[in-house]
Amino acid sequence: MHRFALLGAGFIGSVHAANLAAHPGVDLVAVYDIDGGRATSLAERVHSRGTTDISDVFDRAEIDAVLIASSTDTHAEHLRRAADAAMPVLCEKPIDLELARAVDVTAYALPRTPHAMVDFNRRFDRDYAELHRIVRSGQIGDVELIQMTSRGPSMPPLDYIAVSGGQMRDQTVHFFDLARWFSGLDPVTVFAAGSALAEPRLADLGDVDTSAVVLELPGGALVQIDSTRRIGYGYDERIEILGSTGMVEARRHRTGSVSRYSRGHVVDDGLHDGWFERVAPSYRAALDHFVQALDGGQIEPTLTEALKAQAIAEAATASLHSGRTEPIVYPTLTERSLP
Template sequence: MQRFALIGAGFIGSVHAQNLASHPDVDFRLVYDIDVQRASALAAQHGAKAAASLDDIFNNDQLDAVFIASSTDSHAQNLRLAADAGLAALVEKPIDLDLETAKSTVAYVERSGIKAMVNFNRRFDSAHAELRDLVRQGSIGSLALLQLTSRGPALPPVDYLKSSGGQFRDQAVHFYDLATWIAGVDPVQIHAFGSALAAPEIAEFGDVDTSISSLLFPDGALAQIDCVRHTGYGYDERIEALGSEGLAESERQRSGHVTLVRKEHARSHGLHGNWFDRVKPTYAASLSAFVKALEEDLDSPITLREGLKSQAIAQAAVRSLSSGHSEAIDYSL
C-alpha cells in the first residue's frame, strides 16, 4: 500500500481524493488545504484526516507520496518540499507558470532522486493512447500531419483566466504534450495565432479564447492545434494523425452511443456538456500509472522534464502571438 497525502481540496483536489480513496493499493491518509474547513470536509468524506499544516505532511515518516493539487503558484514550493522530505510526488501542471522557476525546480527535484510525475492526464485517454500506439508502430506509415482539437463549451470565470497563464499555457499545453508524445520527437518551431472573440475583455490582460498553433517537427512533419474556450455545441476533443500510408483518428466522443431512427427522423446524443465529463476516467488512470511505478520501481510515467518541454512550447507560443512570427522552441534546462 502506498501511503498518500493530498495537498489541495478544491475542485480538482476533490477528484483526486475520490480516486485516492478508491484505489486498492493506496492508503489515503491526509488532506491539507489553506482552507481548513474545506480540507476537513474532504478528508472526512473519504476516511482520511485533515493536516493542520504542511509540516504534518513533509515531516512525516508515515507517508510514501504526496499528490500536489494546490494552487498553481504553490506547485514549485511543494515539489521542493517533497524532494527535501524524500516523498514521491504527483503534481498537477504546470510546475510553475514562470518557466525559469519551473526549470530550477526540476533540477532541484532531480538531484533529490525522488520519483515525480506531472499529471498530463490526457495521455491516459484510451482512444488517444491507441492512436499513439498506431502511429509509433508505423501503422499509418511516416507521420506527416497531426490535427488536435480542444474546444470547450463555456468560458471559465475571468478571475480564473487572469491567473491561469493564458490559453496557451493553460489549455493548449495539454495538446502540445500530446503532440510530442504521439510523434515521439520534440517540435522545433511554433507559429501561434489567437483572438479574444467570445470574451473581448480578456484581451486587456493579454489572453485569447480562440487560437491555432502550428508546430514543425525536425523531420518536416507538422501539427496543428486549435483551441476554443467557448462553443455552442458542447465539449469537443479529438486527434487525427495523417501518415504516408493511412489515417488514425481518436474521434470526438458523444455523451451517449445510441441513435433512435423513426422514419425520416433520427435522434442521437450530442457531445459532453463540459470538459470534465469527457476526461474524468483519465484522472484515475494516471494515478494508477503512478502507483504502479512506485510499487514496481518503474520510471515515472511522465517526468518533470517532459512537463517542462510542453511548458517551453507554450512559452514559445506566447512569444509567437506577440511577435507575429514563428518562434524557435528552447528546451534547455
C-alpha cells in the same frame, strides 16, 4: 499500501481525493489545505484526516508519497519540499507558471526525489493511449500531419483566466505534450494566431479564447491545434494523425451511441457537457500509473517532459504577440541548490 497525502482541497483536489480513496494500493492518510474547514470537509468525505500543518504532509515516518493539487502558485514550493524529503510526488500541471522557476525547481528535485510525475492526464485517456500505440508501432508509417481539436463548452471565469497563464499555457499545453508524445519528436518552431471572440475583455489581459497553432517537427511534419474556450454545444475534443501509409483518429466522445430515426431526421446522442465529464477516467488511470511506478514501473510524463511542453507554450504565447513564427528553446537542466 502506499500512504499518501493530498495537497489541495479545491475542485481538482476533490477529484484526486476520491480516486486516492478508491485505489486498492493507496491509503489516503491526510488532506492538506490552507483552509482548515475545506481540508476537514473533504477529508471526512473520503475517510481521511484534514490538516493545515504542512509538516504533516512531508513526514516520511507517516507519508510515503504526495499528490500536489493545490493552487498553481504553490506547486514549485511543494515540489521542493517533497524533494527535500526524498518523497515521490505526483504534481498537477504546471510545475510553475514561470518557466525559469519551473526549471530551477525541476533541476533541484530530479536528483533528490525517486519518482516525480506531472499529471498530463490525457496521455492516460484510453483512446489516446491506443493512438500512441498504433503510431509508435509504425502501423501508419512516418507521421506527416497531426490535427488536434480542443473546444470547451463555456468561458471560465475571468478571475481564473487572469491567473491561468493564458490559453497556450493553460489549455493548449495539454496538446503540446500530446504532440511530443505521439510523434516522439520535439517541435522546433511554432506559429500561433488568436482572437478574443467569446469574451472581448480577454484582450485586456493579453489573452485569447480562440486560437490556431502550427508546430513544425524535425523533418518537416506539421501539427495543427485549434483551441476555443466556448462553443455552446458541449465539450469537443478529437485527434487525427496522418502517416505516410495510413491514418488513425480518435473521434468525438458522445454521451451514448444511440441514434433515433424518424421521417427526414436522425437524432444522435450529444457531447459531454464539460471537459471533466470527458476526461474523468484519465485521472484514475494516471494515478494508477503513478502507483505502479512506485512498485517499480516506469514513470511518465516526467518533470523534464513537462518542462518541454511548457517551453512550447512559452514560444506559442510569444508568437501570439509577435505575429511571427517563433523558435522553441528547450531548457537545459543543471543541478540546483535552492535555498
